[in-house]
Every structure is written in structure tokens, then in C-alpha cells.
Amino acid sequence: MIKTDIIIIGAGPTGLFTVFEAGLLGLKCHIIDSLVKPGGQCSEIYPNKPIYDIPAYPEIMAGDLIHKLLDQIKPFDPGYTMGESAVELKKSDGEFIITTDKNTKIKGKVVAIAGGLGNFEPRKPNLENIDKYEENGLVYKIINKDDFQDKNVIISGGGDSALDWTLELSKIAKKVSLIHRRNEFRGAVESVKQIQKLKDKNIVDVITPAQLVAINGRDKVESIDLKVNEEIVTIETDFIIPLYGLIPKMNIFKNWGLNIEKNAISVNNALDYSTNIKGIYAIGDINHYPGKLKLILSGFHEAAVMCHSAYNYINPDKKNILKYTTVSGIKGFDGSVKQPKKSTINSIN
Ligand SMILES: Cc1cc2nc3c(=O)[nH]c(=O)nc-3n(C[C@H](O)[C@H](O)[C@H](O)COP(=O)(O)OP(=O)(O)OC[C@H]3O[C@@H](n4cnc5c(N)ncnc54)[C@H](O)[C@@H]3O)c2cc1C
Numbered sequence: 001m002i003k004t005d006i007i008i009i010g011a012g013p014t015g016l017f018t019v020f021e022a023g024l025l026g027l028k029c030h031i032i033d034s035l036v037k038p039g040g041q042c043s044e045i046y047p048n049k050p051i052y053d054i055p056a057y058p059e060i061m062a063g064d065l066i067h068k069l070l071d072q073i074k075p076f077d078p079g080y081t082m083g084e085s086a087v088e089l090k091k092s093d094g095e096f097i098i099t100t101d102k103n104t105k106i107k108g109k110v111v112a113i114a115g116g117l118g119n120f121e122p123r124k125p126n127l128e129n130i131d132k133y134e135e136n137g138l139v140y141k142i143i144n145k146d147d148f149q150d151k152n153v154i155i156s157g158g159g160d161s162a163l164d165w166t167l168e169l170s171k172i173a174k175k176v177s178l179i180h181r182r183n184e185f186r187g188a189v190e191s192v193k194q195i196q197k198l199k200d201k202n203i204v205d206v207i208t209p210a211q212l213v214a215i216n217g218r219d220k221v222e223s224i225d226l227k228v229n230e231e232i233v234t235i236e237t238d239f240i241i242p243l244y245g246l247i248p249k250m251n252i253f254k255n256w257g258l259n260i261e262k263n264a265i266s267v268n269n270a271l272d273y274s275t276n277i278k279g280i281y282a283i284g285d286i287n288h289y290p291g292k293l294k295l296i297l298s299g300f301h302e303a304a305v306m307c308h309s310a311y312n313y314i315n316p317d318k319k320n321i322l323k324y325t326t327v328s329g330i331k332g333f334d335g336s337v338k339q340p341k342k343s344t345i346n347s348i349n
Contacts (some may be wrong), residue, residue: 002079004030006310007098007108009086012040014284014299015114016069021307023076024325027314028333030079030106032086032098035246036143039066040116041285042296044246048188054296065296075332081106083143085119089256089280096279110279110310113265114299115286117248125156125212125242137221139241148173148239154224156212157243158182163191165243170204177205177235179212179226207233215240253286264288272309273302279313281306 006022008015011033019029037043039062042051047063054060060068084100089111091097096111122140124130130138142148142165153173155166158180164187166178178195185192198204207228214225216234223236250263258275259266265282267273269289273281283306284299292298311320330338 001097002030002081002104002106004028004079004106004108005314006030006110006112006307007032007096007106008078008112008114009033009098010040010114010116010284010286011035011038011080011082012114012116012284012299013042013065013069013296014116014303015040015112016066016073017300018112018114018283018303018307019073019076019078020069021304022310023073023333024323024328024330025307025311025320027307027311028078029076030081030108032081032084032100032104032106034083034085034101034119036083036141038070038080038082039063042066044120051296075330075334075336075338077333079106083141085252087252109314110281112303112306112310113253113275113280113282113286114284114303115250115253115282117285118250119248119252120246121249122242123244123247125244127212127215130215132219133215133217133221133240136219137217137237137239138215139239140243142169142241145169145172150174151238152236153177153239153241154179154235154237155241155243156180157245158185158187159243159245160187160191161243161245163187163195165241166204167191167194167198170198175205176203177207177237179207179210181209181211183208212240212242258282261288264292273306274309281310 005027006029008018008029008031011031022029042062043066049062050059051062052059081104084102086098087101088099095107095109098106148169149172151173152175153169154177155162156179166176170176199206211227213227216223221240223234224240226233265287267282267287267289273283275282283302285294326340329340
């Protein structure tokens with residue numbers, strides 16, 4: 001069992017910044033996210049869009065903001081469980097145990113839910129009997145690309161994920177075929193150009209316009225049926241990877257006994273963003289209170305307030321005094337130290 005001070009559910013900007021604020025107070029964090037890469041909406045939905053309302057950054061790409069946050073929290077060495085969803089909450093010996101859908105268990109003194117719009121679930125193809133192929137050749141997210149080494153892989157979709165994974169898996173798979181229901185792709189033009197080159201070299205197959213109409217196989221995927229120009233074409237394959245985007249769903253947190261309002265977790269915003277369960281906080285887009293602004297900067301503020309409250313909850317006998325980093329510097333858990341600069345003004349005339 002993994003043990004920590006604060007279990008953070010969600011590696012979006014709010015969850016990541018929580019690691020920093022907790023670290024300043026000497027608290028260790030472990031982050032869980034159902035997505036494989038950190039960054040929440042910034043990485044998943046708009047990594048290449050500029051954001052204009054992050055204080056002190058007149059303009060910053062969403063993806064770059066996440067890289068900077070990851071850099072900032074590095075000294076506090078958080079644990080990560082990525083590609084797994086937090087599905088169950090229990091209390092034992094005064095601490096919380098979160099279990100993921102892959103049965104990883106994490107024990108912590110405090111839970112910070114920074115789950116944004118909810119758990120991102122894959123948009124699935126509308127086909128009969130697809131459940132039996134899930135994890136048996138039908139894959140919605142790629143956790144370990146080595147699984148596709150020397151295999152026949154079909155990727156279905158027209159966005160950046162479909163294009164990026166076609167390029168990536170073409171380096172290791174036996175054969176990658178990209179299928180899309182339209183002739184035009186929505187993803188980056190540069191990726192489309194690279195795939196065109198691979199197609200010309202016969203490294204990648206591209207079949208458009210083509211619609212996935214059936215998955216076939218006894219216990220696992222053996223082939224798929226495609227509708228191409230009104231004809232049904234069957235292609236043998238080891239894997240079919242539909243990448244049709246992700247839909248955020250709030251349903252998991254609704255079963256944890258938390259007060260829910262407007263499809264978000266109600267918190268005490270007058271105090272510390274605590275929920276109705278002592279020791280559990282909800283911060284960032286996932287929470288609701290009067291006047292809530294679903295902005296990145298709101299999540300940053302809420303993370304700081306929440307961590308100070310968590311410190312007092314974990315250490316009821318210790319006094320917690322707010323320290324400026326300009327004065328205290330940063331002492332990382334990895335041994336790194338950032339010393340505050342000595343002031344050159346040392347006398348008063
Ligand atoms: C197109 C677009 C443009 C935007 N532009 C701006 C802007 O200009 N300025 C601005 O301030 N804001 C902007 N926003 C809003 C901003 O992105 C959000 O406010 C911010 O991402 C919220 O951060 P978060 O960490 O609270 O949640 P998220 O970024 O949503 O991250 C939550 C994470 O929690 C994970 N998660 C949820 N449930 C579970 C679970 N049960 N188990 C494991 N993991 C779970 C999710 O996978 C996700 O990674 C924009 C949003 C969009 C969609």
C-alpha cells in the first residue's frame with residue numbers, strides 16, 4: 001500500500017500546484033489521475049492554445065504552463081499513479097484509503113479532490129458487444145506502448161491523439177493503419193504531413209473515408225469490418241484503438257457521501273474548501289460555492305488555503321505560521337535547497 005500525507009485526485013493545474021503548497025509545509029503528496037499524462041484540461045483539451053489570464057504571464061501556452069508546474073513541484077517529489085481512476089473511498093484508523101480501478105491502494109491523512117470536470121472517460125464506438133473486446137485488443141488509452149511492439153494496429157479517429165499515436169506506434173508496430181470517417185483530419189497539419197510521408201513509404205496505411213462497423217473475434221479482436229464507399233471491407237488486426245475523444249463524468253464522486261450541488265462538490269469557501277467529510281477537500285473546477293469562477297487561478301488560490309487547513313488537521317498540536325518563500329526559501333524533499341537572496345540593503349541612513 002502506498003502511504004502519503006495528502007492524496008491528490010487529479011493532476012490538472014490545481015492538483016499539481018497543491019503539491020507545491022503542501023511541500024512548503026513539509027507535507028508529502030501522491031497524485032492519482034485517470035489520464036496517462038499530467039495537466040488535466042490544459043494537456044488533454046487545449047495544450048497548444050495560449051492562456052492570457054495567468055498572473056504575471058501575459059501569454060502562456062497551456063502545455064507550457066503544465067511543464068512549468070511540473071518543474072516547480074519537482075523538489076517535493078510527489079508520487080504518481082497515472083492512467084488509473086480513483087473509484088473507492090474508505091476510512092481506516094483515522095486515515096483515508098483510495099482504491100483505483102486497477103486496485104492500487106493509497107493511504108493518506110487527507111484527500112484533496114482536484115478532479116476538474118470529473119473523470120475523463122473515452123467516447124466509445126457505437127457497436128454491439130464491444131464490452132467483450134475491451135482489454136482484449138480493443139484499447140481506448142495507451143499506457144505502455146511496448147504492448148504494440150511488432151503487432152498489427154488499427155487506429156481510428158481524426159484528431160491529434162489519433163495522428164500522434166499513429167506516428168509513435170509506426171516506429172515499433174508491425175503495421176499501423178489509420179482509419180477516419182472523413183477525408184480531412186482535425187489534428188495538426190504538420191502531423192498530417194508526416195503521416196502522408198509514411199504512407200508514401202508504405203509504412204502506414206491510411207483508409208478514408210471509412211467507418212468502423214464491427215469488431216470480430218472469438219475472445220479477442222481478430223479483425224474489424226469497415227464501410228468504405230458503401231462496401232464492407234474486413235481487415236485482420238491484433239489491436240483496434242478508437243481515439244474519439246474523452247467525456248468528463250462526475251459519477252464516481254457522487255457515491256462517496258459528498259454533498260453535491262450543480263454537478264460539483266459543495267465546499268466551505270468561507271473557511272478552507274473542506275467538504276462535508278472532515279479531512280476531504282475539493283479544489284479547482286470540481287468544487288462549487290457561491291461566486292465560484294472556474295479558472296486556473298481560482299484553483300491555485302484554493303490549493304494554498306486548503307493545504308494550510310490540511311496542515312492544521314494533520315498536526316492539531318503544532319502552530320502553523322505563514323512563511324514567504326522570499327524569506328524561507330524552498331527545502332525540497334529531494335535534498336535541493338533554494339536559498340533566499342540576502343538583502344543588500346542592511347543599513348538605514
Ligand atoms: C478550451 C478551454 C480553454 C480554457 N481557457 C482557460 C483560460 O484561458 N484561463 C483559465 O484560467 N482557464 C481556462 N480554462 C479552464 C481551465 O482549464 C480549468 O479551470 C482548469 O483546467 C481546472 O483545473 P483542475 O486542475 O481543477 O481540473 P482539470 O484540469 O479538469 O484536471 C482534473 C483532472 O482530474 C482527473 N480526474 C477526475 N476524476 C478522477 C478520478 N476519479 N480518478 C483519477 N483522476 C480523476 C482528470 O483526469 C483530470 O486530469 C479553459 C478550459 C477549456 C476547456
